[in-house]
Amino acid sequence: MATKSVDLLKVNIDTPRWDQTTFVGRLKHFFNITDPRTVVVSEEELDRAKIVVESCRAGTVPPGTSLEQLYYAKKLYDSAFHPDTGDKMNLIGRMSFQVPGGMAITGCMLQFYRTIPAVVFWQWVNQSFNALVNYTNRNAASPITVTQIGVAYLTATSTALATAVGLNLYTKRAPPLIARWVPFAAVAAANCVNIPMMRQQEILNGIAVTDENDNRLGYSRKAAVKGIAQVVISRIAMAAPGMILLPILMEKLEKFPFMKRIQFLHAPLQVMLAGGFLLFMVPVACALFPQQCSIAVVNLEPELRDSIVAKYGDKVPYVYFNKGL
Structure with a gap:
């Protein structure tokens, strides 16, 4: 678990998972954050995703968080929160x-x-x-x-x-x-x-x-x-x-x-x-x-x-x- 935590702390959560200088990389990124399934995610889960993302930015990761869970939290965060203000956008x-x-x-x-x-x-x-x-x-x-x-x-x-x-x-x-x-x-x-x-x-x-x-x-x-x-x-x-x-x-x-x-x-x-x-x-x-x-x-x-x-x-x-x- 300790090794995972160290690895996760090295992840730049604000850098998209895929290369944004290429069309294919941007396409994968937007397929991820425009996924219509995120519309039915509960407000509570969105708020938890924001906590995970903000914790990672602050240099800590909630215990037991895997790399995929971290990326999923970022996906939910990007789909629901404004990139400039961090405020939750209307549905x-x-x-x-x-x-x-x-x-x-x-x-x-x-x-x-x-x-x-x-x-x-x-x-x-x-x-x-x-x-x-x-x-x-x-x-x-x-x-x-x-x-x-x-x-x-x-x-x-x-x-x-x-x-x-x-x-x-x-x-x-x-x-x-x-x-x-x-x-x-x-x-x-x-x-x-x-x-x-x-x-x-x-x-x-x-x-x-x-x-x-x-x-x-x-x-x-x-x-x-x-x-x-x-x-x-x-x-x-x-x-x-x-x-x-x-x-x-x-x-x-x-x-x-x-x-x-x-x-x-x-x-x-x-x-x-x-x-x-x-x-x-x-x-x-x-x-x-x-x-x-x-x-x-x-x-x-x-x-x-x-x-x-x-x-x-x-x-x-x-x-x-x-x-x-």
Whole structure:
């Protein structure tokens, strides 16, 4: 037991288990922390996992803890606690809830796309869900006011509704498959608005950047723009395969006689299929870019760049920051 304790104390609990400089390493990491099974873990077990992680950071390990138990505690911690604040995130906003929450909303958006009231309702539900996810996974070092949250929510919801309703009316005479793709267009357009608006403080005031040893060097607006742009791309990529390929699949399936007899099962079927896509696309999309993003010092704002160069010379070629999810 003593040998195990010594070995565990050598584990850097804040370093991901897999190499984050490679896509495969990031994919394994995000498959781990976006595991939807962690959603049903009890609050008590999550709190115990936090105690284990914080104990390890402090240089102690609870007696009897194995290496796998330590990694499992870190998995639960990463899935439920914010990386910046250490506070427990609300359940619906966690990335591990993207599969159960996203599959229900995506499936219904793809199924109920024919009437304007249905389009309005499901786009509103989706943007409400997205707003909560974006707020929960923001970079917490840049606070946002209730007013700014409200403006971001209303702007994104209005963009989604305008896109969805406008395209819905425009595609009335288009082939049925084109109309089925309207929800994805609305989701993509809204993501381009929702995420930057929800994280506007980072764009206005900059995001905290550090050197490779985690020493804070200042705040950068350019770093914020880069990080938020990557999050927007990831979110659109997360939705794209399911919302583009699933309509094609349903278009083919609905031509079969047996599918015409079970129309009441079309919505549950789309929900399940959407879940299948999201189960893989949530970690894939999160893994597209490193969580700890970097930007070259030469590409920073002149005042910040000059400050870093004056203090460190050429010893700090890159700065690092948490881009959020």
